[in-house]
Amino acid sequence: MTSTMNRQIRLAARPVGFPTAESWSHTSEALRTLNEGEIQIKTLYLSIDPAMRGWMNGGKSYIRPVEINEVMRAGGVGIVVASQSSRFAVGDYVSGSIGVQEYWTGMADDKYGGFYKIDPALAPLPAYLNALGMPGMTAYFGLLDVGQPKAGETVVVSGAAGAVGQTVGQVAKQKGCRVVGIAGGKEKCDFVVNELGFDACIDYKNSSVKDDLKEHCPNGVDIYFDNVGGEILDTVLTRINMKARIIICGAISQYNNTSAIKGPSNYLALLVNRARMEGIVVFDYVKRYPEAVKEMSQWMAQGQFHTREDIVQGLDQFPAALMMLFEGKNFGKLILQVSSEN
Amino acid sequence: MTSTMNRQIRLAARPVGFPTAESWSHTSEALRTLNEGEIQIKTLYLSIDPAMRGWMNGGKSYIRPVEINEVMRAGGVGIVVASQSSRFAVGDYVSGSIGVQEYWTGMADDKYGGFYKIDPALAPLPAYLNALGMPGMTAYFGLLDVGQPKAGETVVVSGAAGAVGQTVGQVAKQKGCRVVGIAGGKEKCDFVVNELGFDACIDYKNSSVKDDLKEHCPNGVDIYFDNVGGEILDTVLTRINMKARIIICGAISQYNNTSAIKGPSNYLALLVNRARMEGIVVFDYVKRYPEAVKEMSQWMAQGQFHTREDIVQGLDQFPAALMMLFEGKNFGKLILQVSSEN
Numbered sequence: 001m002t003s004t005m006n007r008q009i010r011l012a013a014r015p016v017g018f019p020t021a022e023s024w025s026h027t028s029e030a031l032r033t034l035n036e037g038e039i040q041i042k043t044l045y046l047s048i049d050p051a052m053r054g055w056m057n058g059g060k061s062y063i064r065p066v067e068i069n070e071v072m073r074a075g076g077v078g079i080v081v082a083s084q085s086s087r088f089a090v091g092d093y094v095s096g097s098i099g100v101q102e103y104w105t106g107m108a109d110d111k112y113g114g115f116y117k118i119d120p121a122l123a124p125l126p127a128y129l130n131a132l133g134m135p136g137m138t139a140y141f142g143l144l145d146v147g148q149p150k151a152g153e154t155v156v157v158s159g160a161a162g163a164v165g166q167t168v169g170q171v172a173k174q175k176g177c178r179v180v181g182i183a184g185g186k187e188k189c190d191f192v193v194n195e196l197g198f199d200a201c202i203d204y205k206n207s208s209v210k211d212d213l214k215e216h217c218p219n220g221v222d223i224y225f226d227n228v229g230g231e232i233l234d235t236v237l238t239r240i241n242m243k244a245r246i247i248i249c250g251a252i253s254q255y256n257n258t259s260a261i262k263g264p265s266n267y268l269a270l271l272v273n274r275a276r277m278e279g280i281v282v283f284d285y286v287k288r289y290p291e292a293v294k295e296m297s298q299w300m301a302q303g304q305f306h307t308r309e310d311i312v313q314g315l316d317q318f319p320a321a322l323m324m325l326f327e328g329k330n331f332g333k334l335i336l337q338v339s340s341e342n
Numbered sequence: 343m344t345s346t347m348n349r350q351i352r353l354a355a356r357p358v359g360f361p362t363a364e365s366w367s368h369t370s371e372a373l374r375t376l377n378e379g380e381i382q383i384k385t386l387y388l389s390i391d392p393a394m395r396g397w398m399n400g401g402k403s404y405i406r407p408v409e410i411n412e413v414m415r416a417g418g419v420g421i422v423v424a425s426q427s428s429r430f431a432v433g434d435y436v437s438g439s440i441g442v443q444e445y446w447t448g449m450a451d452d453k454y455g456g457f458y459k460i461d462p463a464l465a466p467l468p469a470y471l472n473a474l475g476m477p478g479m480t481a482y483f484g485l486l487d488v489g490q491p492k493a494g495e496t497v498v499v500s501g502a503a504g505a506v507g508q509t510v511g512q513v514a515k516q517k518g519c520r521v522v523g524i525a526g527g528k529e530k531c532d533f534v535v536n537e538l539g540f541d542a543c544i545d546y547k548n549s550s551v552k553d554d555l556k557e558h559c560p561n562g563v564d565i566y567f568d569n570v571g572g573e574i575l576d577t578v579l580t581r582i583n584m585k586a587r588i589i590i591c592g593a594i595s596q597y598n599n600t601s602a603i604k605g606p607s608n609y610l611a612l613l614v615n616r617a618r619m620e621g622i623v624v625f626d627y628v629k630r631y632p633e634a635v636k637e638m639s640q641w642m643a644q645g646q647f648h649t650r651e652d653i654v655q656g657l658d659q660f661p662a663a664l665m666m667l668f669e670g671k672n673f674g675k676l677i678l679q680v681s682s683e684n
Contacts, residue, residue: 062614234605248613263576263605271590271621272404279613 006031008101009318011066014056018256018326023056024319025069031103034084041078041094041104041115044341047129048312048321048334049075049163050227053255062281071099072318075134076338077118077125078104085109093118095128100318102338122297125341126309130333131170131300132293134282135163139225140292142247142280143168144175147223151176154217156236159227160201161188161308163333164249167296168225169198170305177223180216182209182232184328191331196306209235223247229254230262237266244275256326308332348373350443351660353408356398360598360668365398366661367411373445376426383420383436383446383457386683387653389471390663390676391417391505392569395597404623414442414660417476418680419460419467425450435460437470442660444680464639467683468651472675473642474635476624477505481567482634484589484622485510486517489565493518496559498578501569502543503530503650505675506591509638510567511540512647519565522558524551524574526670533673538648551577565589571596572604579608586617598668650674 005028012025034040055066055073066073076098080088085108088094096115098104108115118128130136142164149155155172159165160181169179169192181192181201189201200216202209209232213221220241226233229251240246254261270277285292299305310330312321315338324330347370354367376382397408397415408415418440422430427450430436438457440446450457460470472478484506491497497514501507502523511521511534523534523543531543542558544551551574555563562583568575571593582588596603612619627634641647652672654663657680666672 060614229610248610250613251610254610260607261610263607263609265602265605267605267609267619268571268590268593268596268603268621270619271592271623272402274621274623274626276618276620277609277612278618279610279616281613281616284616 004031005029006101006103006105007315008071008099009315010069010071011056013068014058015256019053019056019319019322021319024072026316032105034082034105036084037107037109038084038105039080039088039108039115040082041098042081043076043078043098043102043104043315043338045126045129045311046074046076046098046100046318046336046338047133047135048318048325048330048336049135050250050252050255050325052322053326062283071101074098074100075129077128079341083108088115088117093120093125095133100315102315123300126311126333126335127300127307129335130163130309131167131296131305131307135333136167136296137285137289137292138249138280138282139164139167140171140296141282141285141288142249143171143223143225145285146247146278146280147225147245149175149177149223152178153222154178154180154219154241155223155225156180156182156213156217156221157225157227158182158232158236159250159252160192160198161331162227164227165225166192166196166307166333170196170299171296172223173197174299174304178217178219180213182228188331191308195308204232210238213239220244225249226251228252229264233264234266237264237269240269240273240275242273242275244273246270246275246277248277248279252326309335311335311337313337346373347371348443348445348447349657350413350441351657352411352413353398355410356400361395361398361661361664363661366414368658374447376424376447378426379449379451380426380447381422381430381450381457382424383438383440384423385418385420385440385444385446385657385680387420387468387471388416388418388440388442388660388678388680389475389477390654390660390667390672390678391477392592392594392597392667394664395668404625416440416442417471419470420446421683427451430457430459435462435467437475442657444657465642468653468675468677469642469649471677472505472651473509473638473647473649477675478509478638479627479631479634480591480622480624481506481509482513482638483624483627483630484591485513485565485567487627488589488620488622489567489587491517491519491565494520495564496520496522496561496583497565497567498522498524498555498559498563499567499569500524500574500578501592501594502534502540503673504569506569507567508534508538508649508675512538512641513638514565515539516641516646520559520561522555524570530673533650537650546574552580555581562586567591568593570594571606575606576608579606579611582611582615582617584615584617586615588612588617588619590619590621594668651677653677653679655679
């Protein structure tokens with residue numbers, strides 16, 4: 001372990017609406033010596049996720065809130081730079097909950113960090129924060145386990161060019177479904193159709209989602225994987241089929257509301273169509289991650305599955321990167337590169 | 343067949359908001375002679391249901407709308423007074439879609455009417471429009487098939503003193519659940535606790551649903567059977583447990599809205615709790631009605647299951663009776679008696 005400083009970004013205040021500069025504090029502290037059983041990880045990449053906004057709120061949720069003055073929670077990929085544990089060796093690449101900081105130090109079997117080794121030969125490191133990481137696992141198990149798609153069914157996914165959406169659509173195509181994405185802007189729509197192989201993509205910023213759903217889903221919608229909530233959820237509800245499944249993965253359109261969240265006015269479509277709306281939280285599937293990684297990495301190796309990342313450089317850019325996400329400015333899975341791989 | 347007149351109530355205009363006198367026309371026409379295969383039924387009791395409000399609207403739903411100038415749709419119980427069919431004899435008691443009129447005349451195997459014989463020795467005739475009729479079937483299959491209750495779980499049901507709610511709560515008690523009702527007024531609450539055996543009942547008109555849910559559901563809510571929508575649905579969503587099931591049966595608080603329906607702002611509780619919200623339409627279970635009738639009539643015979651009807655007299659009272667329902671003025675399953683049983 002070299003003697004050096006660890007720079008960190010901490011939650012300074014719980015935001016109302018969008019996070020601002022006042023939401024964060026930038027701190028620095030000396031790295032400490034390891035105790036028996038501990039490891040030290042140098043952060044390479046951090047995952048920037050919509051869920052982060054929820055972690056900044058107080059109150060009960062599926063995971064405890066980040067406390068004031070705590071290092072902001074973030075999943076990431078790093079390299080072990082010091083080890084007093086038999087589980088990890090220096091030079092191992094790992095993934096887990098690193099936090100928004102340059103180094104993570106703690107027990108190798110820490111339940112909060114939950115680090116596991118990853119193989120940089122199998123896929124580029126950023127892919128482990130995308131299709132082979134939490135967003136990919138969310139997409140895979142949300143679609144297959146909650147959505148139960150059958151070949152020939154029509155799957156619609158919002159946030160189609162984002163980390164979860166990319167994977168939902170590609171997995172659905174592999175399972176023989178018709179896939180229609182919803183994304184913001186022509187560039188994103190072209191990407192999911194031309195590079196990821198979706199059947200169609202609706203540009204919600206420049207066309208009528210209602211009209212385009214009619215055109216691109218002539219047989220109605222059997223599965224809707226919702227990452228955005230708000231008006232788009234309501235519009236899709238008007239097009240669902242009997243026994244449709246709505247997978248509630250997120251509601252990025254609503255996370256920064258200063259007033260109440262807008263509930264889906266058309267929820268009675270669930271009644272008319274005997275349909276189901278169900279939530280997914282990826283942590284429930286931890287034990288089954290290997291089956292998803294195995295299947296998706298095979299598709300990748302066969303050239304049938306693609307990922308796209310949007311990589312922002314530098315720890316200090318974390319607050320700006322998070323805002324990019326809420327403004328829809330990222331194109332692909334948003335990742336913060338904290339240190340170079342070499 | 344005696345030569346007489348058939349009085350009817352028809353839909354005159356589609357209402358905006360609550361139905362008014364202008365929504366209805368009162369007509370009368372001579373009864374016609376039967377053709378081969380036809381029967382004529384004298385109406386005894388008609389079921390007054392929240393779903394009627396939906397049938398008055400145009401547009402696609404789970405069932406076609408009632409057309410302008412068509413006799414208003416209503417399920418009912420009657421007695422066969424003339425028959426040119428081998429399927430029914432004069433004197434048979436039947437249940438089916440009679441409509442708001444004194445007599446129904448048509449083919450015995452009419453798909454719209456869907457008449458089937460009922461046994462007045464097994465239960466009083468009004469029970470066939472309550473626990474042993476559509477509301478009871480809705481409650482039974484919605485709770486058991488969609489809700490999948492397990493002994494020891496907590497079931498909350500709104501509209502607890504109403505036709506569906508009474509049955510939901512009593513079936514849930516039979517299955518070993520803790521049952522908490524929500525109803526309007528002390529009298530209704532006392533009834534469901536003291537006469538139907540619910541564990542508790544929350545009077546939404548005179549107390550805080552939020553506080554009372556905390557008190558009466560110390561282990562949270564596993565199943566919520568929703569008949570009302572609106573604020574109550576939103577409040578219950580704040581108390582649901584992991585893997586909770588929300589059964590969407592109706593939304594009587596929203597049916598007469600002149601503006602958009604209020605969607606559940608707290609629907610992201612489905613995500614946090616990996617919970618499910620699912621619609622039920624009773625017609626999907628037609629083939630399984632006999633199993634429900636068998637089980638519930640056994641409980642009735644054993645004195646373990648009770649029903650309560652609120653019976654209004656006279657065909658002309660139909661518009662007023664329907665308004666009672668929306669104003670929460672009925673106490674028990676609301677039924678219109680059109681003719682006496684003798």
